[in-house]
Amino acid sequence: MQLTHLWRYPLKSGAAEALEAVTLGEEGLTQDRRFVVVAARGKFVTARTHPQMQRLALREDASGQWRLWHLDRPELGSISFATNEQSERLDIQVWADQFSALSVSAEADAWLSEQLGMPVRLCWLGERSERYREVIGQRVSAADGFPLLLANEASLEALNRETPTADHGMDQFRPNLVISGAQAWAEDGWQEVMIGDVRFRLVSSCTRCAMVNVDPATGEKRGDREPLKTLARVRRFEDGQVHFGYNLVAVEPNRHQTLRVGDPVEVMAFK
Known part of the structure; x- marks a missing residue:
């Protein structure tokens, strides 16, 4: 498994910025x-x-x-x-x-x-x-609730196979870290991962709303209500919410480390 994409969003809800490398601090990616x-x-x-x-x-x-x-x-x-x-x-x-x-x-x-x-x-x-969040015991940026969001390319491919149009891009889900080489939905069973030399804890899966239906290229919501409509069918959890991706925190959040596209990804602990 490896890290294939690094994205940050300097403005909350603004356009993504693709990076080849970025430093990581307590509050997430630098300038995210x-x-x-x-x-x-x-x-x-x-x-x-x-x-x-x-x-x-x-x-x-x-x-x-x-x-x-x-x-x-x-x-x-x-x-x-x-x-x-x-x-x-x-x-x-x-x-x-x-x-x-x-x-x-x-x-x-x-x-x-x-x-x-x-x-x-x-x-x-x-x-x-x-901003300080008691639930994770650290400061965070203006992200919804956690410093980082991880997504799995194979999980998106699996979701696209279920949708009528099968043309949804990862940018609709606005992750920070995208990985390849894992099985679809394998992240559901992970507790900790090492990306490069940084160890992360998977805190919770990410609940989703109609914002995933926005096409980032046009800034408009899709009329077919996809992919949320399909997510509601295949990824509705016991909490009644639909989920895609996982919220991460660094195990040692005060260490300034660097993440790079191509970094190896290894599962360190399972649930």
């Missing part, structure tokens, strides 16, 4: 989900309600002295901004977690508000997230 869009009273906004967010590509420009970011929506323009640890702090909410984040700029807020058709603000978590 460090930015989040919030609406009134600081509540987070995602592609669940605004699927066009998946076409918003946020990339860091590391060529200059200052940390500069470019936010782009294809064919609709872009905006650039710098981050500052001294910016105004805002109270925000991601699911049930309430914590503070840093404002970015009035210009970025106005640009995003125009794109989404509602008043929003863009927030940055800073170099160190203020």
Whole structure:
């Protein structure tokens, strides 16, 4: 088994960034989900309600002295901004977690508000997230609940064999780590895996909603309600939810290590 894809999402619900290598810290992949869009009273906004967010590509420009970011929506323009640890702090909410984040700029807020058709603000978590999740005992980014998401190529192939169109891509499921060489759904029986020289614990399988029906290339939901419709038939667990992929935490989360495409994957413990 090996690691075949590394993806991060600098903006929560934004476009994926494919990587060949990336460092890993306590909060997940470096620069993964460090930015989040919030609406009134600081509540987070995602592609669940605004699927066009998946076409918003946020990339860091590391060529200059200052940390500069470019936010782009294809064919609709872009905006650039710098981050500052001294910016105004805002109270925000991601699911049930309430914590503070840093404002970015009035210009970025106005640009995003125009794109989404509602008043929003863009927030940055800073170099160190203020969000702490008791369930895993560590700080996390603006990800839904866990630092990392793992997916198995063979499991997607098995799902596609069950769907009427069989054309679903892994990008619809928005994982960070994609592996090959395993049997379909083998991950259901794993407790710990080693990827390269980093050991991970599989905390829980990932429950899925209609967001997997969004085509990342267009930012629109599919009219056939796939693949969630098929997932509901073949991957509904005892909790009544449908599942695809697994949430991961690093066993030693404070060690800064590097993951690379091509890293070997080995199961270290089974359930």
